[in-house]
Structure formats: structure tokens, C-alpha cells
Amino acid sequence: MTAYCSCVHRVYLAGPPFADEYRRRAEALASAAGWEPVDPMRRDFRGATEGHEAEIVHGDLADIDSCDAVLAAFTAADEGTAMEAWYAHSKGIRVIAFTGGTPPHPWTRYVAESVHTWLEDAISALGSPA
Secondary structure (H helix, E strand, C coil), X not given: CCCCCCCCCEEEEECXXXXXXXXXXXXXXXXXXXXXXXXXXXXCCCCCCCCCHHHHHHHHHHHHHCCCEEEEECCCCCHHHHHHHHHHHHCCCEEEEECXXXXXXXXXXXXXXXXXXXXXXXXXXXXXCC
């Protein structure tokens, strides 16, 4: 008898706050690949972060902890994306990086299981969640 896993595999969409096109495309591609995308920007604090730092960070960390992988858009320098990728890496959660052609920083290569120029290739690197 084969065991059946009804688990939902989740991927956290790390990226700069104003990377709306990345988030839209990543969500569609991840869903099509069988992953449940988790977008931290559903808690949108853009323009109103002051005084909400703990809420933002604690929410992001809880989301990452609930995921099987992190898809990190390193298309531009962003402290939040770097911290999210480092946190996931330190917890043993897979990190797949997407650069959009931006040369990857040595830290990106260190924390990421793989680094990809194209978003489609990064999604493929996540593999099948089944």
C-alpha cells in the first residue's frame, strides 16, 4: 500500500516591496506548478512601515516557517529579501533565487540552492511538490 500525502507544498515569494509584476508572475507560475504561493505583501505596509516593524518581521518569519521553499527575487538590492533568504537558509528551508539578469552577489549564491536568470527556470528548480 502506498502512503498518500495530502500535504500542500508552499513557497514564500521574497522580493522587493514594489516588485508587483514579479509577484503576479511568480504566483501564477508557482500555482501552475502545483505550489501554494505565499505572498507576504498581502500584509501591505508600503508607505506605512514605521511603527509596524515587529508586526512585519514576525509575520514574514511565520510565513517562511510555514513554507517548504523560498523563491527570492534578487533583481535589485533589497535588505528584506536578503534577510528572508538568510533566515530560510539558516532554518534549512530551500532557497531558489531569481535574478532577472542582475549579477548575483556572493551571499545570494551562498544561501541559494540554485540561482536563475529567468523566473520560469527558478520555478522549474522548485520541482514538483508531489
